[in-house]
Amino acid sequence: MKYLIAGLGNIGAEYELTRHNVGFLTLDRLADVKGLTWESNRLAFTTSYKVKGRQLFLIKPTTYMNLSGRAVNYWLKELKIEKSNLLVIVDDLALPFGKLRMRPKGSAAGHNGLKNIEETLNGSDYPRLRFGIGDDFPKGRQVEYVLGRLGNRELNELPEAMDRAIDMIEAFCTVGINQAMSQFNQ
Template sequence: MKYLIAGLGNIGSEYELTRHNVGFLTLDRLADKEGLTFTPSRYADKAEFKFKGRQFHLIKPSTYMNLSGKAINYWLKELKIPKENLLVVVDDIALPFGNLRMRGKGSAAGHNGLKNIEQLTGGNNYARLKFGVGSDFHPGQQVDYVLSNFTQEQFDELPDKMDKAIEMVKGFGTIGISRTMNQFND
């Protein structure tokens, strides 16, 4: 069984540690734990590993957040991975910081990266792991908020939250989405 795990974010050092890049950060931590190196490839940096007989293909789209669907659609087809084996790790302002929620499908909720994935893969029927980044911003300040760095307190908590997200990624491929949601969702 093959799985495509896409962590969303923006390329470039100015975005590296922002809330919007929590998908990239989570996959970077997973790669570190598994001794993997991301290599530049078509539309994404890519790494892969095996876990409990499953093949996990990790991608960090290099298309910028709002065009993430281009990379995801390409790699689903290239690797011949069915859409039900796709998991997108994404920031979510509707969840308090550090809360994690996996869903089998759902609306883009105004997230342009998710909108683009829906457009290019033909619908919202794909799994996503929403990583709460909180909503501590004034009206009209959403873009500035998600493109700003985590607070120091959040940085200190981030490794534990990402480790839980990594367990959820592995659970998605091994015990399935329903059991993973029941076991881990906040």
């Protein structure tokens, strides 16, 4: 069984430790834990590893957030992976910081990366792991908040949340989404 795990974010130093990049950050942590090396490939940085006989292909799209669907669609086709074996890791304003929620499908909820994936894959019926970034910003300052650097409190809480996300990713691939949701969704 093959799985595509897509962490959403933006490339470039100016985006590196921003809330919008928690998808990238989570996959970077997973790669560090597993001793993996990223390669620059078509439309994404890629790496892979096996867990319990399953092959996990990790991608960090280099298309920038708003065109994430191009990379996701390309790698699904290139690797011949079913949409049901795709897991997109994405930041979510509607969840408190560090709260994680896995869903088999759902709306883009205003997220441009998810909107583009929906357009490219012709629907919202693909699994996603929503990573809460909170909504602690004044009215009209959403973009600044999302693209803003993580604060000290968030940086301290981030490793624990990313480790939970890694457990959820591996559960998704080994026991299936329903069991992973019942085990991990808070």
